[in-house]
Amino acid sequence: MAQPEEHGGSSESAIVLDSDLKELERLEAFIDAFCERENLPEKTRYHLHVAIEELVVNAIRHGACDPPQGAIRLAMRMEAGEVRLTLCDTGRPFDPLSVPAPDLTASVVERPVGGLGVHLVRCLIPDIRYERREARNWLYLAKPVVADDDDSAL
Amino acid sequence: MSLAIEQREREGIVILDLKGRITAGEEATLLREKLRELAAGGMQKCIVNLQGVDYIDSTGLGTLVVCFTSLRKQGGKLKLLNLNRRNIELLVLTKLTTVFEIFNDEQDAVNSFFPGREIKRFDILSFVKEQASG
Numbered sequence: 471m472a473q474p475e476e477h478g479g480s481s482e483s484a485i486v487l488d489s490d491l492k493e494l495e496r497l498e499a500f501i502d503a504f505c506e507r508e509n510l511p512e513k514t515r516y517h518l519h520v521a522i523e524e525l526v527v528n529a530i531r532h533g534a535c536d537p538p539q540g541a542i543r544l545a546m547r548m549e550a551g552e553v554r555l556t557l558c559d560t561g562r563p564f565d566p567l568s569v570p571a572p573d574l575t576a577s578v579v580e581r582p583v584g585g586l587g588v589h590l591v592r593c594l595i596p597d598i599r600y601e602r603r604e605a606r607n608w609l610y611l612a613k614p615v616v617a618d619d620d621d622s623a624l
Numbered sequence: 625m626s627l628a629i630e631q632r633e634r635e636g637i638v639i640l641d642l643k644g645r646i647t648a649g650e651e652a653t654l655l656r657e658k659l660r661e662l663a664a665g666g667m668q669k670c671i672v673n674l675q676g677v678d679y680i681d682s683t684g685l686g687t688l689v690v691c692f693t694s695l696r697k698q699g700g701k702l703k704l705l706n707l708n709r710r711n712i713e714l715l716v717l718t719k720l721t722t723v724f725e726i727f728n729d730e731q732d733a734v735n736s737f738f739p740g741r742e743i744k745r746f747d748i749l750s751f752v753k754e755q756a757s758g
Contacts, residue, residue, distance in 0.1 A: 491649040516710055524682055527648045574719035578693055586718050587682035593717050 481508070482547035489530045489538035489561070497526055497544070504546045510553070511618045517594040518553060518613060524587035525557055525566065525609065533561020533607075552597075555611040564607055565600040566591060627651035628676075629658050635734055637669040638662060639705075643676030646684030655684075659691040659702075668700035671733045675706035685718060692724065701725075705733045712751060721748050 485500045487493040501522060505515040526542060535541035545556045571592075572585040592598065597612035627644040640658065645651050662670065672688070674680075680688075692702045703725040707715065715721045726746035727733035735741035 494647070494649065519679070520681065520714070523647070527681070527683065531648070578689060578723045581689070584686070586685055590682055590714065590717060 481549075482545055483507075484543060484545040486540050487526065487542040487544070489533060489535035489541040489559075491527070491530055493530075493542075494523060494526070497523065500544070501546075508548050508553075510615060513618045514553070514613065514616045517616065518555075521591045521594045521611070521613070522555065522557070524591050528564070528566070528587060529557075529559040529561050529607070533559055533564065535559060535561045551615055553613040553615065555609075555613070557609040557611070559607050560605065561607060563602050565602075566609070567598060567600050627654050629654065631658075631662075634730075635737075637671060637734055637737055638667050639671045639673055639730070641673045641676065645679040645681075646677055646687060647679065647681045648683035652683045652687040656687050656691060659695070663695055663698060663700065668695070668698070669737050670695065670700065670702045671705050671727075671730070672702060673705045673730070674708070674711060677711065678708065680711050680714060682718075685714065685720060689720065689723065701737070703727065703733055703736060705730055707746075712748075716748065 483504050529542055542559045547554050566588045569588045572589050595611045595613050599610040601608045630641040632639050695702045705727050732743045735743045
């Protein structure tokens with residue numbers, strides 16, 4: 471099983487995951503540990519959990535990473551009051567920014583069940599950049615720290 | 625990471641008390657299978673009590689929608705009870721508050737199945753105002 475990579479001396483933490491939904495438990499613990507170390511507000515922690523877990527689940531479910539071992543790497547660090555994330559996976563090319571927004575006004579019968587995850591990520595993370603490089607998907611995300619009493623963001 | 629489901633009945637309505645997370649993997653599958661099994665047994669009225677659910681992801685939301693539509697196709701209804709603030713926010717972001725009937729009080733949720741009984745529904749506008757006023 472892949473092990474977390476702690477980068478001493480800097481504020482960056484990283485974890486390598488297998489492409490397996492069972493890895494979500496370790497991912498959750500990793501995000502918790504980072505947020506605890508950086509003393510992030512509860513609302514920011516929640517947004518990070520939702521966004522990161524949605525992206526990782528997408529990579530696991532649809533990426534067809536081969537081999538699955540060590541296929542996903544997440545790095546997190548603090549910079550300029552933001553949480554900066556780099557998420558890399560060896561799956562098939564997938565740019566979440568290319569996914570059209572779901573029609574949330576359609577009747578429940580007509581609504582697509584999929585697509586909500588990417589929609590949530592885009593709602594919660596204002597700055598997302600994608601590139602395909604070295605046969606990997608690279609996502610660069612920046613999440614401003616949201617105070618718990620800041621109601622401008624959910 | 626797990627989901628526990630306890631089933632009880634009140635005035636002929638099945639109430640599922642959920643505890644844990646409704647997320648991609650075993651948790652969402654467990655809920656879908658439970659509701660499928662109940663619907664196959666003829667259940668038509670169901671309240672899903674989310675008081676003990678601290679986290680729902682998009683797969684969990686999708687599972688609730690699939691269960692809602694499946695039950696509705698056979699003439700049944702599925703309503704939600706006791707969502708926490710975070711879970712309500714996810715429903716707002718995905719506009720699922722326009723799909724589900726949501727209640728904060730179990731008696732109100734039960735009463736909603738009986739025409740003529742007084743009920744108080746979850747008021748999303750009040751919720752947003754409460755958030756804005758801190």
